[in-house]
Amino acid sequence: MEQIKLEEFNHWWITNKVDEDLALQFKRDIYNIIEKRIENRFILALTGLRRVGKTTILYQLIQNLIEKKVEPTNILFFSFDDNKAEISDIINSYKDFQKKDFRKERVYIFFDEIQKCVNWENEIKKYYDLYPKIKFIISGSESLFIKKRMKETLAGRLFDFVLATFTFNEYLKFNGVNESEFKYETKIKPFLHSFIERGGFPESLSFKNDREFREYIKALVVDKIVYQDIPKLFKIQDPEFLKVLLELIATNPGAYIDYQSLSKQFDKDRRIIKNYISYLKEGFLINMLGNYRKGSIATLRKKKRAYPTDNSLIYLYTSNINSDFFGKMVETCIVNCLNATTFWKDNGEIDIIHKGIPIEVKYQEKINFGDFKNLREFMKKFNRHEGILVTKIDEKTIDFDEGSIKLIPVHKFLLEERYF
Ligand SMILES: Nc1ncnc2c1ncn2[C@@H]1O[C@H](COP(=O)(O)OP(=O)(O)OP(=O)(O)O)[C@@H](O)[C@H]1O
Ligand SMILES: [Mg+2]
Structure with a gap:
């Protein structure tokens, strides 16, 4: 690897600081969690959907190290x-140019989009085991551990973080609303609507018009994943069909996936x-929820439900959002905010079962007695004494024979994560 190429990537070797356009001011919640682990030996792995801010976090971590007086080189x-390159070539070139002795000196090595490097896991393992003083921070836009053996190779050496689009809390802070002024009517309501409708990409509010915003999501998120990222990792014949499936899921969030039909x-x-749907999942474009079965693995064989990972993906394919459909978008938002993995369907149906607690989303003007039916059925059947109904405005707790149901407005x- 040529010196000039390495210098291009590492301007702080010369300037002693990371360019402010790269190490942006606003820190994601996950930043602090990662930053706390920067000094221990483990490899840190940061993955997640395209355009959510992974590379920015890497630069923020670098800037922070420099501020903590780590020698920039x-x-x-x-x-x-x-950029096609071999890990060993990069590391050896760096070692030679900067005259680093990895046995004596602590160095921090950040590899972005590492999944594009074939056999990266074995290379990293080799250096990790050889040089305890090297700290690796790696990042990728698809799941880095698509094959089980990748994780096995690095077993016991790795902390794994997944970055999603902004949480609502981050979204408000990013837009200048401070926690102390979280007042619903004036401060939260206007942002809630745009958050539900257009999702939580950091750049989602920076577009002048809808057309530009949709073009951004299409070009930099969907097309990039479907035409470039996924085909580089898997042999696929028909990337167009990935888009067909994504559109199907995005326009029917929560749809039951029946492979046969x-x-x-x-x-x-x-x-x-089945494979194509799993690729969409590996590219962090969709989430799949399985049917809840207490203490049994039967859930694996039942039909799953699929949701896009961010509402902007729904927005991309939907020009006319009526109030019913908006309710579906609220549901998607709640599924994603909890990282939900299970729903329940038997005679009745419940959107989410999270840590054993049933959660229904009813984004409507008025809550009716019938809206509690499924929650109560679940609570009775599984002997749970609490349930949650996510509402538009209603906020109270109602006691039933089976237990109590909390009505909580969506915002x-x-x-407030304290519910869990
Ligand atoms: N913390 C932040 N504060 C402000 N804007 C941000 C932040 N993080 C990301 N962004 C915005 O989102 C854009 C995408 O961020 P970044 O390139 O870090 O994402 P990424 O996950 O690495 O994307 P990709 O997968 O395409 O490489 C940035 O250009 C920036 O405008
Ligand atoms: Mg990036």
Whole structure:
């Protein structure tokens, strides 16, 4: 690797600070969690959807190290996005140019988009085991551990973080609303609507008009993942079909995924459908929820439900959002904010079961007695004494024979994690 190339990536070797356009001021909540672990030996891995702010966090961490008086040349950054290179070549070149002795000196090595480097996990393991003083911080836009053996290779050596789009809390802070002034009517309501409708990408509010915003999501998130990222990792014949499936899920958030009937509908092998859906998941474009079964793995065999990971993906494909559909977007938002993994369907149906607690989303003007039916059925069947109904405005607790149900307005639910 040429020296000039490494210097291009590491301007702080010369300027002693990270460019402010790269190490942006605003820190994500996860930043502090990662920063606390920067001095221990483990490899830190940061993954997540495109455009959520992963690279920015890497630069913020670098700036923070420099502020803590780490010698800037002891920090190496390299991005494999559009740059073909071998890990050993980069590390050896760096060692030679900067005359570093990894046995004596602590160095911090940041590799961005590392999944694009073939066999990266074995290379990293080699250096990790050889040089305890090297700290690796790696990042990728798809799940880095697609194959089980990748995680096994690095077992016991790794902390793994997944960054999503802004939480509602981050979204408000980013837009200058401080926690002390979280007043609903004046401060929160206007932002809640745009957050639900357009999702939580850091750049979501910076576009002049809808067309530009949709073009951004399409070009920099969807097309990039579907035409570049996924085909680089998996042998796929038909990237266009990934988009067809994504659009199907984005326009029907929470849809039951029936591989058999999708196979008929698109005249494609059932395994292809299954694989393509799993690729969308690996690219962090969708989440899949399984059917809740207490103490059993039967959930694996039942139909799953799929949601896009951010509401901007829904917005991209939907020009006319009526109030019913807006309710679906609220539901998607709640699913994503909890990182939900299970719903429940038997006779009745419940949107989310989270840590054993049933949660229904009813974003409507008025809550009716019938809206408690499924929650009560679940509570009775599984002997749980609490349930949650996420509402538009209603806020109270109602006691039933089965237990109590809390009605929580959506903005409060999104802002207060104390419910769990
Ligand atoms: N903390 C932040 N404060 C302000 N803006 C941010 C922040 N993080 C990200 N952004 C905005 O989002 C854009 C994408 O951020 P970044 O490049 O860090 O994301 P990424 O996850 O690395 O994306 P990609 O997967 O495409 O590489 C940035 O150009 C910036 O405008
Ligand atoms: Mg990046």
